[in-house]
Ligand code: TYD
């Protein structure tokens with residue numbers, strides 16, 4: 001009989017240690033090491049890779065490996081399909097992370113209910129069957145092919161999967177699962193690792209796709225060992241500002257597609273509604289011209305979006321000016337303010353600057369820069385800019401306006417939404433094929449020039 005094997009694991013990053021340590025040498029967190037049983041006496045926790053199994057496994061010529069072009073199937077949600085890279089890949093494991101209450105369970109139950117003609121097993125370790133049924137009624141959809149199971153044991157789940165042969169498995173959440181081969185409590189690093197790898201193995205051998213819901217820590221990381229993220233094929237983040245109804249699915253890792261795609265939803269009384277035209281929700285409704293607002297023509301993945309940048313610049317009441325930004329990288333904003341100060345002679349050092357991306361979304365596109373500069377200048381001088389102006393350009397450290405990619409797509413989206421003037425970099429000029437029919441294209445090469453063309 002094998003000896004009981006124990007080790008200490010950092011509950012934050014999953015680092016293993018033979019002895020207890022106060023500070024994790026890997027992630028630097030304090031007091032995160034907890035003793036966990038790795039293997040119960042008597043049984044093999046991990047099926048041996050060598051030994052008997054190796055008879056079946058042998059190296060193959062890559063040319064001779066056959067495969068069927070992954071026939072993806074639709075998740076019945078256009079937004080989710082896009083983020084997944086065109087649908088669900090059989091045998092893939094998708095981890096969906098997000099803060100509590102953001103709507104992960106709702107999203108996946110809705111996906112299950114919408115997918116008709118396929119058996120789906122929805123396993124919950126968090127809610128009872130009645131609760132899930134109530135949620136399904138709230139969403140207002142029926143699907144006789146959806147089966148619910150409240151269980152936290154992987155052997156049980158796998159047994160039902162063998163019986164039922166579902167086309168999709170949803171597990172809510174990975175932190176509630178336990179495997180019979182380990183003693184440690186649910187949600188511990190070794191349980192998460194082991195249960196995920198059992199389901200992963202099952203998914204791969206049977207070709208059944210699995211959606212795992214995962215909790216995130218207060219730092220915004222997926223709770224559990226980093227190895228969990230390495231193990232799965234796709235990691236999605238479900239996020240949003242709780243004060244707004246909008247929710248965004250973003251892929252942070254995807255073996256079967258791009259990680260630039262976004263899916264946008266709106267949480268309503270009866271579930272999540274897909275938002276097919278994001279620009280409309282991201283441009284706030286305003287009647288008259290207000291200062292401190294500029295519209296940026298951004299691109300997330302392949303999808304152009306017009307978003308509203310709002311800035312508020314005021315005199316700093318205390319010695320150190322405050323700088324804060326919602327929806328955009330603060331360091332990027334500080335850099336842009338320094339460029340304004342140093343290269344263009346605008347006094348920013350004694351000003352508080354607040355920046356906000358309307359709609360509560362987070363954007364990461366250098367083309368935002370020009371709109372940020374315009375919003376800041378507009379607020380500082382209290383000069384509104386035209387409501388029909390849009391901007392797309394990156395700002396370099398010497399105050400130059402740099403070209404951005406796919407300028408045509410940005411322009412045509414702005415044109416579609418009724419904008420009349422678009423400010424772009426001079427270096428983008430030759431990339432513009434359609435010299436706008438209803439759109440005036442204005443090129444600028446430096447921040448001062450932008451200032452002159454807009455405000456003077
Ligand atoms: P939930 O899916 O339980 O979140 P998670 O699984 O990420 O913890 O979503 C819970 C929130 O969503 C809750 O505050 C209620 C809200 N909600 C709606 O607004 N409309 C709905 O139709 C549903 C089902 C939930």
Ligand code: MG
Nearest residue numbers: 104105126172
């Ligand atoms: Mg939930």
